[in-house]
Amino acid sequence: MISITDAISKIKLSITPSFKTTIKPIEKANGYILANNLISPINMPPFRQSAMDGYALNLHDSLTYNLIDEVKAGDQHQPILKPGEAVRIFTGAAVPDTANAIMMQEKIVVKGKQIKIDHQINEQLNIRPLGEQVKKGDIALKKGIKLNPAAIGYLTSLGITEVSVIKKPDIAIITTGNELIEPGTPLKHGQIYESNSKMLQTALYGLKFYNVTLHKVKDNYEKTLQLLNSAIKTNDLVIITGGISVGDYDFVGKALNELNVKEHFYKVKQKPGKPLFFGKKDNTSIFALPGNPAAALSCFYVYVYIALQKMMNRSEIELPRKQAISNCNFTKKGDRPQFLKAIYSEGKVEILEGQNSSMLQTFALANALVFIPENISEIKINDTVETILLPV
Numbered sequence: 001m002i003s004i005t006d007a008i009s010k011i012k013l014s015i016t017p018s019f020k021t022t023i024k025p026i027e028k029a030n031g032y033i034l035a036n037n038l039i040s041p042i043n044m045p046p047f048r049q050s051a052m053d054g055y056a057l058n059l060h061d062s063l064t065y066n067l068i069d070e071v072k073a074g075d076q077h078q079p080i081l082k083p084g085e086a087v088r089i090f091t092g093a094a095v096p097d098t099a100n101a102i103m104m105q106e107k108i109v110v111k112g113k114q115i116k117i118d119h120q121i122n123e124q125l126n127i128r129p130l131g132e133q134v135k136k137g138d139i140a141l142k143k144g145i146k147l148n149p150a151a152i153g154y155l156t157s158l159g160i161t162e163v164s165v166i167k168k169p170d171i172a173i174i175t176t177g178n179e180l181i182e183p184g185t186p187l188k189h190g191q192i193y194e195s196n197s198k199m200l201q202t203a204l205y206g207l208k209f210y211n212v213t214l215h216k217v218k219d220n221y222e223k224t225l226q227l228l229n230s231a232i233k234t235n236d237l238v239i240i241t242g243g244i245s246v247g248d249y250d251f252v253g254k255a256l257n258e259l260n261v262k263e264h265f266y267k268v269k270q271k272p273g274k275p276l277f278f279g280k281k282d283n284t285s286i287f288a289l290p291g292n293p294a295a296a297l298s299c300f301y302v303y304v305y306i307a308l309q310k311m312m313n314r315s316e317i318e319l320p321r322k323q324a325i326s327n328c329n330f331t332k333k334g335d336r337p338q339f340l341k342a343i344y345s346e347g348k349v350e351i352l353e354g355q356n357s358s359m360l361q362t363f364a365l366a367n368a369l370v371f372i373p374e375n376i377s378e379i380k381i382n383d384t385v386e387t388i389l390l391p392v
């Protein structure tokens, strides 16, 4: 049995970032990391653009200008202005090459075909230069940047419709157990509804990992072997729940061994989630989480989360931890460090009832896990406790 700290460092050390890439339509690229420098195919703005509704001027010494034409946004014509001439212009319109400043309309008096500005102005006032934001052929966004709504807008403004991004991992969730059936059928004696797959799939979707397939297998060695073999070959990450403990019908460990999965650890000194397994085969990472639902979810947040962040080459790879004031008492039984379902709010934390690893009812209310180290057995009101904030 290894310590939590050693288990976490083994995950960090053995998982390297994925460099597989994929092409995504721009509207589906939010949250992805750019795989290459993106070169701008155009100047942005693509023409000298008016930043104001007003008048484009070919500046001269007098304050009075002759009005000769009008250019609206989208117009393609190019009036030619001599010094002392002006055209009516609007925000976003192309500034004629022969105009060198824009005066906003609030600062102009119009008299028929003549306008008068209220003071002399500098060249280029209120003109957005060609390529001011980015020039054609320059890097629009650098490799490694995480795309967000602004990036999607920016790249679309450059006419880019698809991008090469770091592929998110293909993930298989495998649930094991003869007792598990789908909701929709009445339970027979001894059966329960299978819930880990939807729970973990939801947690993955919440973290924006969508390439997830669900698989189930009975407590049968051959079938477990077959399913694990194909899942490991076709996925970057395999998350198994159940069948990893020491019972006669727990076949996951035996099958992983038969498939030559390299074990990085099996059994962690913690509660819940003692029989946690982590291993690798080629480039696929394999977690076997305990079947007990709360143990599976707790292990997902404390361990699988880190693996996912490492795969994506993120800098923040662990969930945030805060020191919080406990507003209740808690007695820990046994010497295993414990992760406790809890509600954190503004520096205070409440440890919830129902800490058993089979129970999800209070996990449904939790937004945090309180971590109680091995050497502490009593938490008293107002004690400071380490609290892991969950991404919920």
Ligand SMILES: Nc1nc2c(c(=O)[nH]1)N[C@H]1C(S)=C(S)[C@@H](COP(=O)(O)OP(=O)(O)OC[C@H]3O[C@@H](n4cnc5c(N)ncnc54)[C@H](O)[C@@H]3O)O[C@H]1N2
Pocket: 175, 176, 177, 179, 180, 192, 193, 194, 195, 196, 197, 241, 242, 243, 244, 245, 246, 247, 250, 272, 273, 274, 275, 289, 290, 291, 292, 293, 295, 357, 358
């Ligand atoms: N002799 C020992 N027995 C057990 C030990 C031990 O050290 N010695 N450890 C216990 C601990 S701690 C845990 S945790 C469990 C883990 O066992 P498994 O990972 O093999 O899980 P199962 O036995 O298959 O299932 C445990 C529990 O969870 C329910 N389950 C399983 N899968 C699902 C699912 N997909 N959806 C909902 N519920 C699920 C299953 O019915 C069991 O009730 O082992 C202890 N035993």
Ligand code: MOO
Pocket: 270, 271, 272, 273, 274, 275, 290, 292, 295, 357, 358
């Ligand atoms: O490790 Mo188990 O998850 O304590 O019940």
